[in-house]
Amino acid sequence: MSRSNSLVPYLLVLPGFLLASFIILWPIYQLGLISVSDVNRFGMLKGFAGAANFAAVLADPEFLGALWRTAIWTIGIVGGTLVVAFPVALILNQEFYGRALARIIIMLPWAISLTMTAIVWRWALNGESGMLNSALRSLGLIDTNIQWLAQASTAFPVQIVIGILVTVPFTVTIFLGGLSSIADDLYEAARLEGSSHWQTFRRITLPLMSPFVNIAIVLNTIYVFNSFPIIWATTQGGPANSTDILVTYLYKLGFRFGKLGEASALSLMMFVLLLAFTLLYVFMTSRMAKR
Amino acid sequence: MHKALLRQTALSLTLALGASLANADTLRVTVAEYSSKTGPYFEEAATAFEKSNPDTDVQIEVVPWDVLLQKLTTDISGNANADLSIIGTRWLLDFVQEGLAAPLDDYMDDAFKERFFDVFLSPSVMDDQTYGLPVAASARAMYYNKDLFEQAGIDTVPQTWQELSAAAQKISALGDDIAGFGLQGKEIETDVYFYYALWAYGGQLIDDDGTSGLDSDAGYQAAELYKSLIDANATQPGVTSYSREDVQNLFKQGKVGMMITAPFLSNQIRDEAPDLQYGVTAIPAGPDGDRGTYGVTDSIIMFENSKVKDTAWKFLDMLFTTEWREKFTAGEGFLPVNQEVAATPAFADNADLKEFTALLPDARFAPVITGWEEIAAKTSDAVQRIYLGDADIKESLDDAAASINDILDN
Structure with a gap:
């Protein structure tokens, strides 16, 4: 009786586990298999290649450049989003006339596909007929058109700004959830004790929000690290690979150049990097649950 | 008596089975979307083909050009490729080397070959075998x-x-x-x-x-x-x-x-x-009078693992008749690959196209x-x-x- 009881939980978990393995573990197994194989451009395995694919990726100078830019890209967007989203969430958490409308406006970009947003930006950034230049010109801020996407020194920062804009809605949602979970009595008690706005923010809001900030950082890092559409739709990683991040470089490697072995090796490396972040995420949520 | 009945039943069963097998003759064609006219054109061709070959079901898969190679790669690695596909002729060597493209010479007679301009058919010929038919041709x-x-x-x-x-x-x-x-x-x-x-x-x-x-x-x-x-x-x-x-x-x-x-x-x-x-x-010439234009063709190939090669060929044969080529070429703004199409007034009297065809002797194709x-x-x-x-x-x-x-x- 007790023996069969101890089996029941596992039996109940089994279907879900099988489904998850099929969806998650099987592709990883395939990826691992291809990454150590000699593979033709159509994904047919031609034999064992050992670590040759990994070595080829690591030896490619474009890889290091893309890795470095991925770091800037991820830190820039995740950090920038934090800086923008926190005040926005604080404002949206106040009672004011038209708050519901303001919340909808902040959330709206989330409803549009990322690729569509990126393509609209590509038009807006066009040097001769783009809206950004004509807006800046009519405001008198610039005299000659800026060719935003012509060189990495302007293209990459603009891409990061677009990244921040599309990441803000999700982050604000998390923060609003966090803010509404802070009990009003805490603020009331603080007011009675005569604490200033800054002290309330510093001593109550910020510490109680830290788990939500952490989660936002980890989740955004995972999304942004793998984000493909913004860069691909605006510059395809160009000119001369100067705006490539790992995931755009991966696409070129796999589907343009047909080096599926190297592409698999690279995506495994990216997977390991992200797995580290995911473990961090699990660790944080479990810590938050204990509180 | 019983025996005869049995045999008759068996016979009719076989016939029914045969008919249903023939019915299941599905021809899958992957085409690149050159413009908004590409999809409707191939659907129209599929309907016309199904009308004259009632046992065949033609399925057209329209793919944007940018992701065509990606789709083909995924399909082939999953062993789920179509029977016919448009490809960039510059990829053809990879397909031939991996044994994916079927040689077409056994299906082609001289009259069929003569439908084409040689300059456009020749990029699809490797080791004296024709592996693709030029479906779209262009120059600059x-x-x-x-x-x-x-x-x-x-x-x-x-x-x-x-x-x-x-x-x-x-x-x-x-x-x-x-x-x-x-x-x-x-x-x-x-x-x-x-x-x-x-x-x-x-x-x-x-x-x-x-x-x-x-x-x-x-x-x-x-x-x-x-x-x-x-x-x-x-x-x-x-x-x-x-x-x-x-x-x-x-x-x-x-x-x-x-x-x-x-x-x-x-x-x-x-x-x-x-x-x-x-x-x-x-295109302007250099100091010594050299000049070159870029010639590009896309080919339609038949996959070696296709189970309906004869049907696939019949469909190709139809696509490359003057009537269907003219419709396609005029709609997309490509250069005619069929000699007869080039002679029709729509193309022969087009001043712009004449400039392009005049450049063809200088055309260079992407190296194979x-x-x-x-x-x-x-x-x-x-x-x-x-x-x-x-x-x-x-x-x-x-x-x-x-x-x-x-x-x-x-």
Whole structure:
């Protein structure tokens, strides 16, 4: 009786586990298999290649450049989003006339596909007929058109700004959830004790929000690290690979150049990097649950 | 008595089974979407084919050009490819080497072969076997804006790069938002835009010794020419942010004096900017009279693992009749690959297309080598660095040539 009881939980978990393995573990197994194989451009395995694919990726100078830019890209967007989203969430958490409308406006970009947003930006950034230049010109801020996407020194920062804009809605949602979970009595008690706005923010809001900030950082890092559409739709990683991040470089490697072995090796490396972040995420949520 | 009945039943069962098998004859065709007309055209062809072959179900899968190779790769690695597919002819070697494309010669007779212009059929022939039929053909020529020429006081259309350079500077002087020469510096065919000058200076993509032709005098001179046009403000500003479509848009808006592109721009101008006064002429020649245009064909191939090859061939045979080719070619703005189609008034009397077909003797096709896409990307990267002024011309081209030679050695 007790023996069969101890089996029941596992039996109940089994279907879900099988489904998850099929969806998650099987592709990883395939990826691992291809990454150590000699593979033709159509994904047919031609034999064992050992670590040759990994070595080829690591030896490619474009890889290091893309890795470095991925770091800037991820830190820039995740950090920038934090800086923008926190005040926005604080404002949206106040009672004011038209708050519901303001919340909808902040959330709206989330409803549009990322690729569509990126393509609209590509038009807006066009040097001769783009809206950004004509807006800046009519405001008198610039005299000659800026060719935003012509060189990495302007293209990459603009891409990061677009990244921040599309990441803000999700982050604000998390923060609003966090803010509404802070009990009003805490603020009331603080007011009675005569604490200033800054002290309330510093001593109550910020510490109680830290788990939500952490989660936002980890989740955004995972999304942004793998984000493909913004860069691909605006510059395809160009000119001369100067705006490539790992995931755009991966696409070129796999589907343009047909080096599926190297592409698999690279995506495994990216997977390991992200797995580290995911473990961090699990660790944080479990810590938050204990509180 | 019983026996006879049994036999009859068995016979009718077999017949029924046979009929249902024939019914299950499904022909899958992957086609690239060249324009919004591509899908409807192939659907119409499928319906017509099903009408004359009631046992066949033709399934057309329309894929945007940009993701065609990706879809084919995924389909093939999953063993789920269609029976027929359009591919870029420059990928054909990979398909043939891996045994994916079926040779078609057993199906073709001389009369069938004679439907085609040889210049377009020959890129699909490897080791004396025909592996694909040219479904779309295109070349490049120079478009020029007659109004801008007149305003700048230019009477003759440039025939050499020297003349083009002078004309481009005159036109650029007309205004801040007017550019003499539209120079493409981004995305697909950025390398090809550089080859026009490379060929004019007598260069080749792959030299006779089998190494890259970029690190040659022709390569350096071609790059210097383009860089000098950029530095003289004779091109649109920020060339590395202009894809072929972006430059075409400038041309349609009347902001660019000259640009080199494919015949389909004529159709776009007809539909979107009918008042634009433009002409089509040959790509300028170099100092020694060399010139070259880029010839491109897409082929339709039959997969070796297809189980309905005979049906697939019947469908191909229909697609390459004059009637169906004419409809397709006129709709998409390609060059005719069928001799009879070329003779129809729609094409024979088209002044723009005549300029393109006149260039065909100078047409150069992408070399048939594996890894061509990567070589093209290396070339694009190198010329982008030069256009940006980030790298010295010789250094940049020499570096690119070195990595291209590595690819060629593999």
